[in-house]
Amino acid sequence: MLQLEDVTVRFGGHTTALEGVSLRVADGEIVCVLGPSGSGKSTLLRVVAGLQDADAGRVLLAGRDLAGVPAHKRGVGLMFQDHQLFPQRDVAGNVAFGLRMHGSGRAETEGRVAELLRLVGLPDAGHRAVAALSGGEQQRVALARALAPRPRLLMLDEPLGQLDRGLRERLVVELRALFHRLGTTALAVTHDHGEAFALADRVVIMREGRIAQAGGPLEVWQRPADAFVARFLGFDNLVPATVRGERAETAWGTVPVPAGTPQGERLLLVRPHGVRLRPAGEGLECTVEARTFRGGDGSTVTVLLRPRQGPALEAACTLREAPGEGSGAWVDFDPREVVALPPQDVPAAG
Numbered sequence: 001m002l003q004l005e006d007v008t009v010r011f012g013g014h015t016t017a018l019e020g021v022s023l024r025v026a027d028g029e030i031v032c033v034l035g036p037s038g039s040g041k042s043t044l045l046r047v048v049a050g051l052q053d054a055d056a057g058r059v060l061l062a063g064r065d066l067a068g069v070p071a072h073k074r075g076v077g078l079m080f081q082d083h084q085l086f087p088q089r090d091v092a093g094n095v096a097f098g099l100r101m102h103g104s105g106r107a108e109t110e111g112r113v114a115e116l117l118r119l120v121g122l123p124d125a126g127h128r129a130v131a132a133l134s135g136g137e138q139q140r141v142a143l144a145r146a147l148a149p150r151p152r153l154l155m156l157d158e159p160l161g162q163l164d165r166g167l168r169e170r171l172v173v174e175l176r177a178l179f180h181r182l183g184t185t186a187l188a189v190t191h192d193h194g195e196a197f198a199l200a201d202r203v204v205i206m207r208e209g210r211i212a213q214a215g216g217p218l219e220v221w222q223r224p225a226d227a228f229v230a231r232f233l234g235f236d237n238l239v240p241a242t243v244r245g246e247r248a249e250t251a252w253g254t255v256p257v258p259a260g261t262p263q264g265e266r267l268l269l270v271r272p273h274g275v276r277l278r279p280a281g282e283g284l285e286c287t288v289e290a291r292t293f294r295g296g297d298g299s300t301v302t303v304l305l306r307p308r309q310g311p312a313l314e315a316a317c318t319l320r321e322a323p324g325e326g327s328g329a330w331v332d333f334d335p336r337e338v339v340a341l342p343p344q345d346v347p348a349a350g
C-alpha cells in the first residue's frame with residue numbers, strides 16, 4: 001500500500017532528518033514508528049502526508065508516485081497529537097468537516113457521521129460541544145473525523161499522547177480492533193513502547209533519521225538488533241562478552257547462552273526476567289541498590305543490583321521475593337533470556 005524508497009530529507013545544510021529511509025506498509029497493516037526525540041518520526045509522517053518534500057527518494061501509495069501530488073489529494077487521513085478539533089463546531093460538525101471537503105451531499109454526510117460516531121463509541125454525542133468533552137472523547141471525535149473520508153492510509157502522530165495511562169491502554173486495544181475490522185492501513189508515530197507494541201503489527205525503530213530495526217513487536221522485543229534498540233526499549237543489562245559454545249565470559253562471570261548464539265566477541269543482553277535470585281552464597285554476589293514497582297497490580301518489582309564485579313544489573317521478580325534495599329542478593333542467569341548483540345553499537349543502515 002505504502003512504499004518509501006530511499007527517502008532523504010534535509011533541513012538547511014546540516015540537519016538530516018531522514019537518511020535513505022526505505023519502508024513498506026502492506027494493505028491493512030498497522031505500523032508504529034518509535035524513536036527518541038529528533039530521530040525523524042514526524043518528518044517521516046509529513047513526507048508521506050505531503051506536508052514536507054523529500055530531497056531524494058520516492059513515496060508511492062498503491063503503486064503511484066506521490067511526487068507533486070498535494071496533501072489533500074493523496075487519500076491520506078491525518079490524526080495529530082493535539083487533535084485540532086474546531087471548538088466552534090459541535091461533534092457532528094467536526095466529523096462532517098472532511099466529508100464536506102470531499103464534496104459529500106447532506107444526507108450522505110449525516111449517515112456517515114452517525115455511523116462513525118457509533119463506531120468510536122459516541123453514538124449520541126453529535127450535538128455536544130467539543131469543549132465539553134473529556135480528553136478521551138475528543139480523541140475519539142478526532143479519530144472519527146480522520147476516518148470519515150475513508151482514507152486509504154491513516155496516519156497518526158502520538159494519537160493518544162495526552163491521555164492518562166489507563167485510558168490509553170483501553171483506547172489502544174479499541175483502536176487496533178477497529179482498524180483491523182475496517183481494514184485500515186495505519187502508520188502511527190508514538191514515543192511510548194507500550195502503546196506501539198500493543199497497537200502495531202510491525203514496529204519501526206528510528207535512530208538519527210535511519211531505521212535501526214523493523215519487525216514484529218515480539219521479534220523486536222525478543223531480539224533487539226543492537227545496543228541502541230535494546231537501551232531504547234529499556235533493557236540496560238548489557239555487558240561485553242566472549243561467547244564460546246553455550247557459555248559467555250563476562251565481567252559478571254560465566255553466563256549461559258542459548259544454543260546457536262553467534263560466537264566470539266559480543267555484547268550480551270540479559271533481560272531482567274533472566275536474572276534469577278538464588279539462595280545466599282550461590283552465583284554472583286550483589287548488593288541491592290533500589291527497588292521499583294512495576295505492573296498494574298504492583299506485584300512485579302524491578303530490583304537494581306550492584307554486582308561485586310561488572311556493570312549494574314536489573315532483576316525482575318515478585319514483590320514477595322524482592323530483597324530489601326541495602327541487603328545482599330545472589331543471582332544466576334537464565335539462558336532463555338540472554339541475547340547476543342553485535343559487539344559495537346553500529347547504527348544499522350536504513
Ligand SMILES: Nc1ncnc2c1ncn2[C@@H]1O[C@H](COP(=O)(O)OP(=O)(O)OP(=O)(O)O)[C@@H](O)[C@H]1O
Pocket residue numbers: 011012015016017035036037038039040041042043044191
Ligand atoms: N522545519 C524544520 N526545520 C529545521 N529542522 C527541522 C525541522 N523539522 C524537523 N527538524 C529537525 O529534523 C530532525 C527530526 O525531527 P522530527 O520532528 O522528525 O523528529 P521526531 O522524531 O518526530 O521528534 P519528536 O519525538 O521530538 O517529535 C530534528 O533534528 C529536528 O530538529
